[in-house]
Amino acid sequence: DSGVTQTPKHLITATGQRVTLRCSPRSGDLSVYWYQQSLDQGLQFLIQYYNGEERAKGNILERFSAQQFPDLHSELNLSSLELGDSALYFCASSVRPGANVLTFGAGSRLTVL
């Protein structure tokens, strides 16, 4: 157990639907990162939050949004889902942004049918 909790572990939904993925960072970590990993692909950086504020943005689609709440947990919202959104979504956390080690959660596997 890495200390980063992601729910749900698996999610199957249909095209056009909306889902929310949730992440609780490791105790003491203030920064949360979201990554997307498609089949046999690398880790695509989506977005980063630090202490509730958006810190950095990657190749996140406009259909996707995220936020970090006062208790530091984060949610990634994916809407108008397409088949190509099927992927493993990882949340990671670190003490602070910058030169810090990331601790990854086990991931949420999204399948869009």
Add this chain to the structure above:
Amino acid sequence: GQQVMQIPQYQHVQEGEDFTTYCNSSTTLSNIQWYKQRPGGHPVFLIQLVKSGEVKKQKRLTFQFGEAKKNSSLHITATQTTDVGTYFCAGGSNTGKLIFGQGTTLQVKP
């Protein structure tokens, strides 16, 4: 934007052979990190390099950071079946963004 390229994408070796993966960034990095993802698992941190020309060792693994802080390598000596997985480098910038390479998937034949 910043890109981190990693080669090779796949590597099959016989147990006992050496293995090396290379990482190159389009921009100068503030640091480089290496992660390992076992099949069906999540990435797990291995090491971080910060200084130009830095070399660090962990048992059979040797990590290097280039003098220009734009490239890095991971070398495994005498691979074992437990080394199987995907190795990712991740380049850190001063903004805090961490960009991952595409990863090198290592298969080890016993």
